[in-house]
Amino acid sequence: MSVSAPAQKRLLALTRGDPSGIGPELALKAWLATHADAEAPPFVIAAEPDHLAALARRLRLAVPIEVVETASQAPDAFRRALPVLASPASVVGQAGAPDEADAAATIASIETCVRLVHKSEAAAVVTNPIAKEVLYRAGFSHPGHTEFLAELALRFFDVTMRPVMLLWSPELAVVPATIHVPLARVPTLLTRSLLVETGLVVAHDLRLRFGIETPRLAFTGLNPHAGEGGAMGGEESEIIIPALAELAQSGVTVSGPHPADTLFHAAARRSYDVVIAMYHDQALIPIKTLAFETAVNVTLGLPFIRTSPDHGTAFDIAGKGLADPRSLIAALQLAGRLASRSCPAP
Structure with a gap:
């Protein structure tokens, strides 16, 4: 970005x-x-x-x-x-x-x-x-x-x-929707309102601070394969998809929920400006792999x-x-x- x-x-x-x-x-x-x-x-x-x-x-x-x-x-x-x-x-x-x-x-x-x-x-x-x-x-x-x-x-x-935590590098920008909490608590903290509020803050500041006229926000799923149509969990259909629909109605360009394991390779990264991940490691592992020495923490x-x-x-x-x-x-x-x-x- x-x-x-x-x-x-x-x-x-x-x-x-x-x-x-x-x-x-x-x-x-x-x-x-x-x-x-x-x-x-x-x-x-x-x-x-x-x-x-x-x-x-x-x-x-x-x-x-x-x-x-x-x-x-x-x-x-x-x-x-x-x-x-x-x-x-x-x-x-x-x-x-x-x-x-x-x-x-x-x-x-x-x-x-x-x-x-x-x-x-x-x-x-x-x-x-x-x-x-x-x-x-x-x-x-x-x-x-x-x-x-x-x-x-x-x-x-x-x-x-x-405040929203953005990890930025020229190669990748990521936002963890939930941050320093035990992994077991993530499903209980992940709400439609949390994702909507996070998406609105990110879109606003990417326009205001970063000068991106129409920011493209890609959301991960919570579960493997983004839930596999409900076979691996219902958070995608019950929480994430409704949040993306609300953001889209507000004029935010969104996509997802995407399987996290296919969202960070080079070709995929060209399709968005920032990834909003569901939990800490889902966001920070890829950016620290790609840009460990040069990534920057930005508070939006x-x-x-x-x-x-x-x-x-x-x-x-x-x-x-x-x-x-x-x-x-x-x-x-x-x-x-x-x-x-x-x-x-x-």
Whole structure:
């Protein structure tokens, strides 16, 4: 699925993620890879500058750190140093050994970046990976990033939105209708209204954000062979087909339900812009097979643009210089393109 080229470059707000994971290393490497490229969107990270500087020295990455007082100073600074909106908190955890004492500053970094977008000081939010279990131990009450961003949308923008997770790559774009739930619960959570709401959000944002005039949404079935006419389950006829009919009546271009095992080969991918799958692995296995290093997580349904790399904190390699920044760079590039085409400069 392609995205139209940007007309101009606007500042992106990057969160620090868990400081004991690979997020800080990714930020340093992303700056190294992009700061001299006039076509790359500049970004500012909300983080602890001494921690970033110490990590750069330890990994022998030639990344100067520049603390900026306001986001407006960041685009000019970006070409000579990594601009940082300084966190007042020091990092407690060590590389690969997270500490719940860092949770408050990790959460504050996300809030800071959303606030920058709300104030039109940044064009989009790009999030580094967090460790949800670490945040839970510190009292974090949201299932994950996406749900917290929905709360911030209500807090800062005064709008209630239904966030939808899109995994995007040039090769494939997928949306899981149900996300981080046990597989046994999927049939009970899969409802006609869920699929209709998801389809409407996806179609709207593919038009608004991605510039696809008539998005083509392909839906998988839940069961093998899309139910085989009811022989392998009734969810297709009872839930999915009625949802597709309702979406079609609303003007959305849909197809399905398709057997998932024949929907992701090259010829099939030319027939749609996005697949809406019924559960997490049904969507993420194919995209991580095709685009593991470059897939980007995009949250649709928010009043602002949010992207993130499609991987976790990777504590096992944190601080070792082994982190691959390609997914974060892809997330920054996509955020820049989406922001430039859908958000005029203030």
